[in-house]
Amino acid sequence: MSAAAVLGRVAAVLAVVLAIILLLALGIGCAGAQAPAPVAAVTSEIEARFRRDDSLAAWGVRDSAQIAAQASAFRGWSARLAAILPTELPDATARSRLAALRGFVDAAMATNVCRFDLWNVDQLFGFHVQLAQSAASEPLGTEAARERLLRAAKRFPTAVRWQIANLQAGVAAGFTAPHANVERVVDQLDGMLADNGAVLLSPLQRDSASSFATAWRAVLRDSIVPALRRYRDYLTPGYAAKARPEPGLTALPNGPACYSAIVYQATTIRLDLDSVYAVAVAKRVETLAEITTLGRRMFGEGIATVDILRKARTDPQFVMHDPDSIMAAYTRTVVRARALLPLQFASTPDAPLVVRATPKEQAAAAAPARYLQAPEDGSAPAVFVVNAYQPGGIAVMNIELGTAHEAYPGHHFQFVYAAKQRAAGGAPDFLSNGAYLEGWGIYAEQLADEAGLYEQQITRLGYLIHRLDVYMALQCDIGIHAFGWSRQQAIDTMMVVAGRPLAQAASYADRHAASPGQLATYGVGYLTITGAREKAERRMGKRFDLKGFHAVVLGDPGVTLPELERTVAEWSAAP
Numbered sequence: 001m002s003a004a005a006v007l008g009r010v011a012a013v014l015a016v017v018l019a020i021i022l023l024l025a026l027g028i029g030c031a032g033a034q035a036p037a038p039v040a041a042v043t044s045e046i047e048a049r050f051r052r053d054d055s056l057a058a059w060g061v062r063d064s065a066q067i068a069a070q071a072s073a074f075r076g077w078s079a080r081l082a083a084i085l086p087t088e089l090p091d092a093t094a095r096s097r098l099a100a101l102r103g104f105v106d107a108a109m110a111t112n113v114c115r116f117d118l119w120n121v122d123q124l125f126g127f128h129v130q131l132a133q134s135a136a137s138e139p140l141g142t143e144a145a146r147e148r149l150l151r152a153a154k155r156f157p158t159a160v161r162w163q164i165a166n167l168q169a170g171v172a173a174g175f176t177a178p179h180a181n182v183e184r185v186v187d188q189l190d191g192m193l194a195d196n197g198a199v200l201l202s203p204l205q206r207d208s209a210s211s212f213a214t215a216w217r218a219v220l221r222d223s224i225v226p227a228l229r230r231y232r233d234y235l236t237p238g239y240a241a242k243a244r245p246e247p248g249l250t251a252l253p254n255g256p257a258c259y260s261a262i263v264y265q266a267t268t269i270r271l272d273l274d275s276v277y278a279v280a281v282a283k284r285v286e287t288l289a290e291i292t293t294l295g296r297r298m299f300g301e302g303i304a305t306v307d308i309l310r311k312a313r314t315d316p317q318f319v320m321h322d323p324d325s326i327m328a329a330y331t332r333t334v335v336r337a338r339a340l341l342p343l344q345f346a347s348t349p350d351a352p353l354v355v356r357a358t359p360k361e362q363a364a365a366a367a368p369a370r371y372l373q374a375p376e377d378g379s380a381p382a383v384f385v386v387n388a389y390q391p392g393g394i395a396v397m398n399i400e401l402g403t404a405h406e407a408y409p410g411h412h413f414q415f416v417y418a419a420k421q422r423a424a425g426g427a428p429d430f431l432s433n434g435a436y437l438e439g440w441g442i443y444a445e446q447l448a449d450e451a452g453l454y455e456q457q458i459t460r461l462g463y464l465i466h467r468l469d470v471y472m473a474l475q476c477d478i479g480i481h482a483f484g485w486s487r488q489q490a491i492d493t494m495m496v497v498a499g500r501p502l503a504q505a506a507s508y509a510d511r512h513a514a515s516p517g518q519l520a521t522y523g524v525g526y527l528t529i530t531g532a533r534e535k536a537e538r539r540m541g542k543r544f545d546l547k548g549f550h551a552v553v554l555g556d557p558g559v560t561l562p563e564l565e566r567t568v569a570e571w572s573a574a575p
Helices: 010-028 037-050 064-082 092-114 127-137 143-173 179-196 210-242 255-267 273-299 305-314 323-339 397-406 411-423 434-451 457-481 487-498 502-514 520-543 546-553 561-573
Strands: 353-357 369-372 382-386
Touching (some): 064 143, 092 255, 127 143, 143 210, 179 210, 179 502, 255 434, 255 520, 273 305, 273 520, 305 457, 305 487, 323 382, 382 397, 382 411, 397 457, 411 434, 434 520, 434 561, 457 502, 457 520, 520 546, 520 561, 546 561
Antiparallel strands (some): 369 382
8 A cells, every 4th residue: 555545543543444444354255255245345446436437536635425325324234234133034044244344333333423523633644644654655757647647736735725724613513633633643743744745855866757746846836835825824823722632532522432432443443441541550660570570680789670671762772763774784684584484374476566765754653663565466566664763762672672563574474474475365455444454563572582583682672661661551542532631741650661762752652542443453463462372371381382372363355353363262272
């Protein structure tokens, strides 16, 4: 998938993507089996509505009519699915598929209470970020590709007009974005507007056609820069003065219902938030004990746990600042991690992966690293995006674990493996639910530890610290959006308990605010995968086969977490 295809806010995109994943899987079935006609009909309609060839259209922004039409469509699909009697379906598999399909459509409908379009000022996945990502990485080199990007760029003023109208409606209805997130977006817009949008000239570095250069400069001058400036001037000072000070959904109408819907949609599990919060705290305490043991072995018995955390994160000897050196270190680690795959996987398919730096103007708000799936047409490779310009530098401890999470055996390998499954007649290769996807990423960090990727004590300490961060994120996400934590409370908790530096803690607090539920998916998914493995190991004893377990876990890229647990249990019970 190209950078531009990562549309809109994460939870809103999941409303579409999760439904499509399951709908398509149910419509096609395994090994070519056909779904019953009523289910297949709904599948086809949703595919036609949401899987567009031109993923740059509207930049993920919708006007009020489109918002209403989508809500109406989901209500219609839900009613039609409710009218299908399970007893009329041919077998248990078809009945199970119908139940799952109803759940996903209804979960998408449940998030309507969130009214995301009315307060979507997002420094991570906002439409202006998609513009910058497309300028930096959208495939070019052909007339069709040039025309596609130019056509999308000319639509950008429309997206800004719709965005401002939506935000105005949000203010009137009591829905506003968190103030800190608005400030971050304004800073990003200032960076994009510097020197009349010079940072958006990068397409000219990837395509030498003189006619394209002329056209791109013109659209930048006449369409994009004026629209960016219009958006920036709307956000500050006027909108910023009305933005809510609280980061959590509890400050919005229907906030508790919104968060419950988001969490179910992202994890495919009905969670008791109080219980999950307690588990997160308990796991955090266990991991802190491991960190303390290793840290005192490294730095001396007298060092406090919080000082171990701070030293590993910020001590100059463990931090890299030169972008070129950072990129080289990540690139070398990708090669090493790829070579370890045969130790843990019976099948090791691969596809090209490029390591690329986050644009400078996005660095302050961007994650340390992330993965962008390759376009489906194969016109460009997948991209491992590294925040080499991150303020404060990159901690050495993050390089190997970041590679394990995003590249091998993490997301890149996960998606390549899914493509192999699709080619063999399995589920289609789309983004899975967030908890399955990110849970595998964290589990991949554990696999890297078991395979020996972490060669130094500081990098293994980093692995443990990131596992602490996963539990901390689960705790903070629930704290912010269910328990009403303030932004400062979230920052203080991350600094005191997890030893995060102020700038990093603030960035993560604002990430929680921008994408409710998203950071909770890491812990929920990881605990599900490791829990399934532990049960299988206990049941099978010496018969347990790690490579076989991984074949089961990666066998269906559209699997829900309950279905994953059931599938692993059946595999482990087989003679």
